[in-house]
Amino acid sequence: MTDLSQLFLYLPGIIIFLVGSGQVRNRFLARRADFSADAAVIGCKHVVKKDKKGRETYNYYDVTVEYRNPKSGHKERLTVKSPVEYAQAQQVRIYQAKGGDRPVLAGYKEEFLFRPWVTMIGGALLILLALEQNRGHEVQAMACLSLIFIGAGINLTVDYIRLKRCGLQPLDAEITDIYTRQISRETKILKGAKYTYYPVVRYELNGQQNIRRCNINSSGRNTFQTGERLTLYYDPGSGAVLEKHARTGAAAAGVLLVLIGLLAGASILSVVL
Numbered sequence: 001m002t003d004l005s006q007l008f009l010y011l012p013g014i015i016i017f018l019v020g021s022g023q024v025r026n027r028f029l030a031r032r033a034d035f036s037a038d039a040a041v042i043g044c045k046h047v048v049k050k051d052k053k054g055r056e057t058y059n060y061y062d063v064t065v066e067y068r069n070p071k072s073g074h075k076e077r078l079t080v081k082s083p084v085e086y087a088q089a090q091q092v093r094i095y096q097a098k099g100g101d102r103p104v105l106a107g108y109k110e111e112f113l114f115r116p117w118v119t120m121i122g123g124a125l126l127i128l129l130a131l132e133q134n135r136g137h138e139v140q141a142m143a144c145l146s147l148i149f150i151g152a153g154i155n156l157t158v159d160y161i162r163l164k165r166c167g168l169q170p171l172d173a174e175i176t177d178i179y180t181r182q183i184s185r186e187t188k189i190l191k192g193a194k195y196t197y198y199p200v201v202r203y204e205l206n207g208q209q210n211i212r213r214c215n216i217n218s219s220g221r222n223t224f225q226t227g228e229r230l231t232l233y234y235d236p237g238s239g240a241v242l243e244k245h246a247r248t249g250a251a252a253a254g255v256l257l258v259l260i261g262l263l264a265g266a267s268i269l270s271v272v273l
Contacts (some may be wrong), residue, residue, distance in 0.1 A: 009130035017123025023116035036095035036106070039067035041086045042077070061085050063105065067094060080105055085179055087200050087211045118155045122148055142268050149261030156254030163246035168233040171241065173203035175228045179213050199224040203232060205241065216243055 043064035063086050064079045078094065082105055086092060093106040114122065129144035177200035182193055198217045203210055218224065233242045 006130075006134045009133065010127055013123050013126030013128075013130060015123070016126060017120055020114075020116050020118075020120030020123050024120055027116060032097065035070050035103075036093060037067045037070055037103075039065035039078075039092050039094050041088060041090040041092060042066050043079075044086045044088070046085070047081075065092060065094060065105075067103075078103055085181075085213070087177065087179075087213060089209070090211045090213065114152065114155050115159075118151055122151060125151075139268055142264055146261045146264035146268065149257045149264060151261075153254045153257030153259075153261060156250050156257065158254075160246050160248075160251035160254065163244075166235045166237055168235055168242065168245050170245075171203050171205065171232040171234050173201035173230045173232050175199045175224055175226050175230055176202045176211070177226060178224055194219070195221070197221060197224060199230060201230050201232070203241075205234060210241075212241070214243055 041063060043062075045062040045064075047060055047062055060081045062079055063082045064077060066075060066077050068074070069076050080103075094103040095106050096103040125144045125148050129141050129148070132138075132140040132144060179198040179200055181196045181198065183196050196217045196219060198213050198215070200211065200213045203212075214230070233245045234240075235242060
């Protein structure tokens with residue numbers, strides 16, 4: 001194995017670790033916020049600025065929200081820059097970090113397949129797996145692989161049980177618009193710009209109309225159509241509206257991954273003993 005190919009073995013672990021650590025950092029900052037509050041979008045303006053050669057220098061959205069300041073009790077308005085477009089009347093969350101001079105948008109609460117800590121630890125184990133494999137330590141590498149399978153399986157199983165216990169209630173939603181985000185531009189190497197499409201839905205909850213841009217998305221332009229119905233899920237305990245419910249397939253995959261991890265661990269014992 002060449003030195004270059006050995007280095008490439010570290011890349012998946014490094015990427016996954018950085019993604020997980022970023023998620024952990026965002027949650028840590030949100031929990032240490034000076035205050036947080038629900039807000040409603042009352043305006044969203046697309047701002048594009050170009051230099052003299054026609055190249056984009058800025059491309060963002062000026063999002064204006066209205067919220068009730070939990071400290072003063074007064075309604076206030078705030079305009080922030082965001083890379084994401086928000087729909088009129090959409091419900092969002094804002095928070096102000098300790099020591100910060102103004103509130104910021106919390107953004108969307110992504111429903112990740114794996115929890116942030118699990119993702120970060122899994123990335124670290126993948127890095128360790130690559131290290132041990134490059135050193136020729138097959139037993140240690142197999143131990144890392146076993147822990148990765150077991151951890152991923154437990155995460156999927158626990159999330160299934162948690163969602164089952166929440167007693168999620170289905171919410172009927174209507175797709176009112178399609179939000180398009182450009183993720184790459186056409187280049188000499190890459191032919192054609194690439195886009196991701198997100199459905200914007202309207203639903204009723206507790207007698208109020210709500211609008212939100214969903215996290216689910218597709219690279220296909222015709223995957224979502226305005227006027228179609230979409231099912232969301234309301235958690236009466238936390239008041240959160242989720243896009244995913246407890247799936248039996250996820251629980252089955254979790255159990256299978258745990259079994260594979262245990263078998264890998266048993267094979268290590270057979271070698272050691």
